[in-house]
Amino acid sequence: xxxxxxxxxxxxxxxxxxxxxxxxxxxxxxxxxxxxxxxxxxxxxxxxxxxxxxxxxxxxxxxxxxxxxxxxxxxxxxxxxxxxxxxxxxxxxxxxxxxxxxxxxxxxxxxxxxxxxxxxxxxxxxxxxxxxxxxxxxxxxxxxxxxxxxxx
Numbered sequence: 001x002x003x004x005x006x007x008x009x010x011x012x013x014x015x016x017x018x019x020x021x022x023x024x025x026x027x028x029x030x031x032x033x034x035x036x037x038x039x040x041x042x043x044x045x046x047x048x049x050x051x052x053x054x055x056x057x058x059x060x061x062x063x064x065x066x067x068x069x070x071x072x073x074x075x076x077x078x079x080x081x082x083x084x085x086x087x088x089x090x091x092x093x094x095x096x097x098x099x100x101x102x103x104x105x106x107x108x109x110x111x112x113x114x115x116x117x118x119x120x121x122x123x124x125x126x127x128x129x130x131x132x133x134x135x136x137x138x139x140x141x142x143x144x145x146x147x148x149x150x151x152x
Contacts, residue, residue, distance in 0.1 A: 035087060039079045040079070042075055042078070045072075045075060046071075046072045046074070046075030046077075046079060047072065047076060049068050049072025050069050050072035052065075053067070053069025056068060070104075071103070071104050074101055074104040075107070
């Protein structure tokens with residue numbers, strides 16, 4: 001009886017290990033695809049920063065334009081570097097990049113935060129149309145608790 005239970009336990013353990021490996025592979029595959037999408041997005045943000053920087057350099061903000069252009073170039077380069085790498089390598093690269101280029105790293109982090117907040121705002125559930133207020137000004141001003149009332 002003990003031997004049978006031990007064999008069954010071994011079989012269950014092996015099956016669980018196989019399933020865990022399959023699930024880990026799927027998770028890594030999905031994460032890798034998302035990483036590549038993020039890398040392409042970051043590269044396009046880098047290109048946009050380079051363009052803005054070039055325009056600013058030709059105007060009154062030459063110094064700021066130079067920084068923006070350099071930041072864009074750095075972001076593009078980093079995005080291309082991470083696109084076909086494994087996630088562990090990308091994490092190590094991001095850490096190293098943050099140490100070597102702290103300003104660029106903070107810029108990328110700020111842009112990523114802005115993009116994430118815009119995405120979340122755009123995908124947030126809207127109020128059903130039946131709940132709209134009678135006064136259009138109230139619909140855009142938010143909650144009554146934030147309005148000042150002269151009679152208070």
